[in-house]
Amino acid sequence: MSVEISKLASGLTVVTDKMPQLETAALGVWAGVGGRDEKPNEHGISHLLEHMAFKGTTKRSSREIVEEIEAVGGDLNAGTSTETTSYYARVLKADVPLALDVLADILANPAFEPDELEREKNVIVQEIGAAQDTPDDVVFEHLNELCYPDQPMGRSLLGTAKTLRSFNRDMLRGYLSTHYRGPDMVVAAAGAVDHDQVVAEAEKRFASFEATPGPKPQTAQFGKGGAKVVHRELEQAHLTLALEGVPQSDLSLFSLQVFTNVLGGGMSSRLFQEVREKRGLCYSIYSFHAPYTDTGFFGLYTGTDPADAPEMMEVVVDIMNDSVETLTEAEIARAKAQMKAGLLMALESCSSRAEQLARHVLAYGRPQTVEELVGRIDAVSVESTRDAARALLSRSRPAVVALGSGRGLDTAVSFAEGLTRARAKARLH
Secondary structure (H helix, E strand, C coil): CCEEEEECCCCCEEEEEECCCCCEEEEEEEECCCHHHCCHHHCCHHHHHHHHCCCCECCCCHHHHHHHHHCCCCEEEEEECCCCEEEEEEEEHHHHHHHHHHHHHHHHCECCCHHHHHHHHHHHHHHHHHHHCCHHHHHHHHHHHHHCCCCHHHCCCCCCHHHHHHCCHHHHHHHHHHHCCHHHEEEEEEECCCHHHHHHHHHHHCCCCCCCCCCCCCCCCCCCCEEEEEECCCCCEEEEEEEECCCCCCCCHHHHHHHHHHHHCCCCCHHHHHHHHHCCCCCCEEEEEEECCCCEEEEEEEEECHHHHHHHHHHHHHHHHHHHHHCCHHHHHHHHHHHHHHHHHHCCCHHHHHHHHHHHHHHHCCCCCHHHHHHHHHCCCHHHHHHHHHHHHHHCCCEEEEEECCCHHHHHHHHCHHHHHHHHHHHHC
């Protein structure tokens, strides 16, 4: 088996997958900390810390960081999510030690120069402005707030101009020290890599990180649902709907994912075929399910003409309710084939593979084998999918947000209550 895993004295996990046919490697550091770990006065600090990682260390200037990697043809990047923050590189196989040295340097020895910090805070303020000019970003921001009220899970990852202005280098150092601990970090590499070499480099370069775990975030509580209309002069009405899903460890996860795909996962999905192909009500419509450590988020998005918004939401609710009891073997088989193809295609990319390995270790404590994952997909049946769908529609009241203009938006969001009413009526019979 090509996947190897080692635990260092610091508690940090190293996981690799050697892909002999490749001449390049993807590698990175994944930390189990993200937006949900922030206190109210830290809103946006995870994302700012990720930005500041490339702005200079005690050994390298910001320019030297990128020049050293690009001089060997590689590239660096990073990303912040609700539960993780990642820093990663893609290089030729001979340059794996260099990439690990740079990645360790930016996390172990950040300079946090005041001038660089002020510039980067201003950059993120511009990023916040760009997000506010993007309707589908805005509507999901309101939806998250409705689903996770007064919780870090419901706040934007970017923070606000006010919170950003309050951050200083001491706060960044404190947050890094508190949350970037060996047991909560994974070094993952895939492609042209040697496991023993990666372990040796990681042991040497990440030895300074604390060996005790960081604090756990507060438990997520999905809200009471409800509706919200955000009025803004736009050409389209942007409609979103959410329900409480299931966490990563839930046994029904794959069945729920199959239902999500059948409902709105592609061009053959029920929503796409009915709403776009038959009725011509929209350009884009899709559903998704995002599992977290202790909760899950089922979401649906579409954009339509404001005058068509009531019809759109009524059709969406009808299709969701109808799909629960009328799923077919053919639809289930098609969704399972799509999931398996996506899984296997990701294995052909060393970048996707390194990320998958890291996320598995953070979520499950070990990498899950391809055989395990394919087996869980194959085990999904029509009945298990219907059970997962029934549970989804009865687990929480729907949360729905409409963004745009026109009187039809209030009518549109009121139709979402049909999901709850339909399930309640079914339970009475």
